[in-house]
Every structure is written in structure tokens, then in C-alpha cells.
């Protein structure tokens with residue numbers, strides 16, 4: 001028997017649409033995916049600041065932070081990464097339902113996991129941003145010294161070294177952080193949102 005057999009869904013008194021109307025803007029997910037050090041957190045936080053300054057309610061869910069709390073029971077096996085992304089997807093969906101823009105910064109290396117999150121959301125609510133950067137450049141940046149540890153064998157299953165990253169093929173947006181500045185990458189995201197009349 002399914003664990004959820006005796007659970008009933010309650011319709012909310014306040015709908016997503018009425019929350020959006022009150023906020024004066026839409027709600028959606030900007031899902032940043034890419035290697036460690038590619039620039040997910042940097043760009044997501046800079047975009048969040050731009051949105052905040054435009055009075056657009058938003059929140060950043062960041063890999064390292066979420067793994068300190070909600071997902072502190074999870075490691076970096078393929079199964080744990082899948083569960084990590086599933087939970088984040090559910091949280092992101094709640095934010096969208098609450099009328100907010102949510103920006104997520106997780107490696108999210110597996111295509112099937114990213115597509116599962118997309119399927120949780122309504123059409124147009126999931127915007128995948130591929131933060132593209134060659135592993136050699138990420139390794140050169142190595143902002144947390146993790147690539148060095150991975151090369152020495154001190155960290156196992158490190159994405160791009162001994163754990164795979166499945167490149168997105170049909171992202172809504174690709175930002176190339178080795179050839180564009182942080183400001184240019186942020187502007188690319190903002191222009192995309194304006195073009196789609198999301199902001």
C-alpha cells in the first residue's frame with residue numbers, strides 16, 4: 001500500500017493567481033545548472049539582487065546552504081543527488097505556488113532529474129539556465145579548493161572529475177561564464193525575462 005493512501009489534498013483558499021496579482025508579477029523558477037565553480041551562485045545572487053531592486057519577490061536556493069539543513073542527510077552518490085534535486089524541485093514548486101520567483105543553484109548533473117523538476121511545474125514556469133564553463137576553467141578558479149582535493153583523491157565522486165555531468169541540450173538559456181563577464185551573464189538573464197514578459 002502506498003504511504004500516501006490516507007492523505008487528502010486540500011485546495012488552497014488563496015490561489016497562485018491571486019498571489020501573483022497581489023505581488024504584481026509572475027512566479028517561476030530560474031534553474032541554474034552547471035559544474036562546481038561555473039558561476040551558478042554568483043550569477044543567481046546577482047540576478048536576485050536585480051529582481052529585488054525591481055520589487056520582485058524572490059529567493060535563492062543554493063546547493064551548499066540547502067545541504068546544511070533540509071538535505072543534510074544526503075551525500076554525493078547518484079541516488080543522493082537525485083533525491084537532492086527531487087526535494088529542491090518540490091520546494092521550488094512551493095515557492096512558485098506562493099507567488100515568488102525562485103532561483104536555484106545546484107549542479108543538478110542528471111538530465112532526468114532536471115526534467116522531473118520541469119514536469120512538476122506548469123508550462124513556462126521552469127526556466128533552465130545552463131551555466132556553461134569548461135571543467136579546466138572551473139578547476140583553475142577552484143573557489144573552494146575542491147578540485148584540488150578531488151585530484152588528490154581526498155574527495156570521491158566529484159562532478160567533472162570522477163562523477164558525470166550531463167550537459168543540457170535544450171536549455172531555455174545558456175550563459176558562457178568563461179567568455180562573458182558576470183555583468184554580461186546577469187544582463188543576458190534579465191533580457192531573457194524581459195523578452196518573455198516575465199518581468
Ligand SMILES: Nc1ncnc2c1ncn2[C@@H]1O[C@H](COP(=O)(O)OS(=O)(=O)O)[C@@H](OP(=O)(O)O)[C@H]1O
Nearest residue numbers: 036037063076081084106107108109156157158159
Ligand atoms: N563530490 C562532490 N561533487 C560535487 N560537489 C561537491 C562534492 N562534494 C562537495 N561538493 C560541494 O557541494 C556542492 C554541490 O552540491 P549540489 O547540491 O549542487 O550537488 S548536486 O546537484 O546534488 O549534484 C558544490 O557546490 P558548488 O561549487 O556551488 O557547485 C561543492 O561545493
Ligand SMILES: Nc1ncnc2c1ncn2[C@@H]1O[C@H](COP(=O)(O)OP(=O)(O)O)[C@@H](O)[C@H]1O
Nearest residue numbers: 035036037038039040041042143177180181182
Ligand atoms: N562570468 C562569470 N559568471 C560567474 N562567475 C564568474 C564569472 N567569471 C568569473 N567568475 C568567478 O567564478 C567563480 C564562480 O563561483 P560560484 O559562483 O561559487 O560557482 P558555483 O556556484 O557554480 O559553484 C566566482 O569566483 C566568480 O567570481
